Amino acid sequence: MSNYSFKGGIVIKNPYLVNKVEIIQASLPKKIILPLQKFDGKAKPCVSVGDYVLVGQVVASTESGFDVSSHASISGVVLSIDTQDIVHKSGFKFQCITIKSDGEDKWIDNKGGNVDFLHYSKETLVGIIQKSGIVGMGGAGFPTHVKINKVLDCHTLIINGTECEPGVMCDDALMQFYPKEIILGIEILLYICGADRAIIAIEDDKQAAYQALLTVNRNDRININQIPTKYTSGAEKLLIKALLDIEILSGGFAINEGIICQNISTTKAVFDAVINHKPLVSRIVTVTGDGVYPNNFEVRLGASFEHLISMTSPNTKEHNYRMGGMMMGIDVVDINMPIGKTTSAIFVNNKVSEPIVQECIRCGQCSEVCPIGLLPQQLYWYIKSKNFEKALNYNLPDCIECACCDYVCPSHIPLVSYFSFAKTFSKQQTIEQNKVNTARERFKYREYRLERNKLERAQVMLDKKKALKEKMAKEQFQKQKITEAIQRVKQAKDKI
Numbered sequence: 390m391s392n393y394s395f396k397g398g399i400v401i402k403n404p405y406l407v408n409k410v411e412i413i414q415a416s417l418p419k420k421i422i423l424p425l426q427k428f429d430g431k432a433k434p435c436v437s438v439g440d441y442v443l444v445g446q447v448v449a450s451t452e453s454g455f456d457v458s459s460h461a462s463i464s465g466v467v468l469s470i471d472t473q474d475i476v477h478k479s480g481f482k483f484q485c486i487t488i489k490s491d492g493e494d495k496w497i498d499n500k501g502g503n504v505d506f507l508h509y510s511k512e513t514l515v516g517i518i519q520k521s522g523i524v525g526m527g528g529a530g531f532p533t534h535v536k537i538n539k540v541l542d543c544h545t546l547i548i549n550g551t552e553c554e555p556g557v558m559c560d561d562a563l564m565q566f567y568p569k570e571i572i573l574g575i576e577i578l579l580y581i582c583g584a585d586r587a588i589i590a591i592e593d594d595k596q597a598a599y600q601a602l603l604t605v606n607r608n609d610r611i612n613i614n615q616i617p618t619k620y621t622s623g624a625e626k627l628l629i630k631a632l633l634d635i636e637i638l639s640g641g642f643a644i645n646e647g648i649i650c651q652n653i654s655t656t657k658a659v660f661d662a663v664i665n666h667k668p669l670v671s672r673i674v675t676v677t678g679d680g681v682y683p684n685n686f687e688v689r690l691g692a693s694f695e696h697l698i699s700m701t702s703p704n705t706k707e708h709n710y711r712m713g714g715m716m717m718g719i720d721v722v723d724i725n726m727p728i729g730k731t732t733s734a735i736f737v738n739n740k741v742s743e744p745i746v747q748e749c750i751r752c753g754q755c756s757e758v759c760p761i762g763l764l765p766q767q768l769y770w771y772i773k774s775k776n777f778e779k780a781l782n783y784n785l786p787d788c789i790e791c792a793c794c795d796y797v798c799p800s801h802i803p804l805v806s807y808f809s810f811a812k813t814f815s816k817q818q819t820i821e822q823n824k825v826n827t828a829r830e831r832f833k834y835r836e837y838r839l840e841r842n843k844l845e846r847a848q849v850m851l852d853k854k855k856a857l858k859e860k861m862a863k864e865q866f867q868k869q870k871i872t873e874a875i876q877r878v879k880q881a882k883d884k885i
């Protein structure tokens with residue numbers, strides 16, 4: 390029987406505790422920036438510069454059945470459609486639509502309100518979820534309708550309410566303030582994917598959220614399980630192992646074991662879309678760190694980081710900014726960049742000098758905390774000596790970049806930076822190698838094709854020559870026959 394925990398990981402005390410978890414409605418931003426990059430490509434704008442748009446109006450869509458639409462989150466005028474910087478691991482620029490607010494907050498007529506979802510077919514509900522722009526809001530941003538549509542043999546739906554990182558409290562707040570909506574959202578997902586049961590996983594330091602859900606849950610197919618508060622319990626495979634004692638092997642997927650995982654925020658978004666016909670135009674974001682008064686805000690998608698940070702009374706010191714979390718987040722260099730569907734938290738910390746990196750003392754602490762069971766110091770040595778192949782043999786691709794090893798390393802070695810670099814480098818090398826292999830195969834086939842054509846042509850020439858020879862021999866034979874016949878006629882005449 391599982392004890393709802395897993396090997397490795399670390400217990401990190403929330404460094405930015407608040408007396409009371411709240412959700413504050415952020416003011417309307419003066420402008421928003423909506424990136425058009427999707428999972429499966431790029432969405433096409435369906436508005437032009439100068440157009441007036443309403444809140445909830447589709448401004449970009451994709452023809453692929455895989456991706457979701459983008460909606461205006463404020464009413465106003467389309468200011469530009471161009472490439473801009475957004476917070477993304479790749480550091481690339483993406484095409485974006487910028488909308489300037491008219492300050493009116495005028496909505497499309499969405500004709501929603503207390504719909505009984507059981508009147509809809511599963512296909513209709515999947516369509517509503519896709520059209521409402523819902524993606525996994527825990528971090529990966531995978532389109533929700535793809536995860537739940539036409540799944541076979543799904544027995545368990547896991548709802549991840551663990552909060553991915555210490556200090557983040559957006560899901561905690563949602564569970565405390567919207568428990569009914571979350572339960573109904575889960576019932577909709579259960580209906581669509583046909584799972585026997587759902588398990589909501591909540592860390593045991595979120596008692597208020599746990600009690601709120603327990604109080605409203607009347608569905609005996611939905612269990613609410615408390616799990617020990619430990620980082621990285623929110624990682625999908627680890628959560629499955631903790632809850633169900635099922636191991637998803639390297640390269641494997643939860644769905645292959647009949648399991649679907651969804652984030653708490655996503656279930657609330659599903660409720661809003663299906664019951665209230667409200668597309669995804671806002672989300673709850675935690676703003677925390679020692680540079681601000683931590684709190685949660687409901688903010689319109691596309692508002693700038695700066696817009697939200699300005700509401701948290703930041704101190705006057707110089708700050709570092711990070712999106713997502715202190716462990717796995719991404720550094721934000723420009724706070725004018727937009728908040729997206731997966732922005733769960735913004736960390737605003739006072740700038741401090743970086744610790745000095747020292748040599749590895751082979752203490753082994755990194756291996757003890759690795760939740761995947763890797764050998765980080767070994768990986769580090771191989772990568773440092775550019776022996777990427779050895780690092781791959783030591784399961785480098787399985788590293789989830791959780792930074793537990795970084796956190797405990799007494800030598801302050803930025804291990805995750807090494808692992809992340811080596812993974813990207815190896816991926817690039819594989820792509821390059823595949824390109825070389827494809828080019829080599831193409832060259833070989835071209836050579837074979839040319840040789841084959843040459844042989845075929847030679848054969849044709851030979852056949853032609855042979856046919857000509859035969860024709861000439863035949864003609865010669867005919868001529869001979871005619872000559873002989875003429876001679877015979879002549880001889881006969883001479884005798885007469």
Ligand code: SF4
Binds near residue numbers: 748749755800
């Ligand atoms: S924790 Fe740091 S110093 Fe210790 S073995 Fe790992 S990499 Fe080396």
Ligand code: SF4
Binds near residue numbers: 763790793794804
């Ligand atoms: S970052 Fe990778 S190697 Fe380090 S603890 Fe996490 S999974 Fe293990």
